[in-house]
Amino acid sequence: MSAVQKILLSPEEYLAGEALAEFRHEYVAGEVYAMAGASERHNRITLNIAFQLRAKARGSQCGVFMNDMKLRIQQGERFYYPDVMLGCSQEDSHEFYKDKPCLIAEVLSPSTETTDRREKWLAYAQIPSLHYYLLVET
Numbered sequence: 361m362s363a364v365q366k367i368l369l370s371p372e373e374y375l376a377g378e379a380l381a382e383f384r385h386e387y388v389a390g391e392v393y394a395m396a397g398a399s400e401r402h403n404r405i406t407l408n409i410a411f412q413l414r415a416k417a418r419g420s421q422c423g424v425f426m427n428d429m430k431l432r433i434q435q436g437e438r439f440y441y442p443d444v445m446l447g448c449s450q451e452d453s454h455e456f457y458k459d460k461p462c463l464i465a466e467v468l469s470p471s472t473e474t475t476d477r478r479e480k481w482l483a484y485a486q487i488p489s490l491h492y493y494l495l496v497e498t
Contacts, residue, residue, distance in 0.1 A: 383395065389436055429457065431464070461487065462492070
């Protein structure tokens with residue numbers, strides 16, 4: 361009996377595929393995971409966080425990014441879609457992902473809470489520029 365072989369993608373293959381994909385996917389060490397949609401409440405909370413950050417960042421070099429902007433984590437080769445990111449580094453100039461956020465906010469939902477509290481926290485903790493990780497309960 362032979363085992364099923366996993367097909368792992370390179371970061372470049374993931375980015376090329378994601379540019380054409382109808383649905384968003386996160387990438388962890390070569391594996392790709394489809395993302396589920398969010399509730400109305402989740403969307404309202406995400407939007408409110410982004411609006412508040414945008415108001416505070418106005419007039420600065422900082423940018424606010426919502427859940428369609430990927431976050432790249434070099435260690436472990438990961439790409440996530442955080443609910444909200446704040447980036448203030450001029451060096452973070454990638455068009456389709458960011459890798460130097462100073463703040464990440466995740467709005468918790470039953471399907472993502474464990475991942476947000478464990479896997480993503482461990483990954484995000486490796487980002488040198490990150491100062492704040494907000495977990496918001498719905």
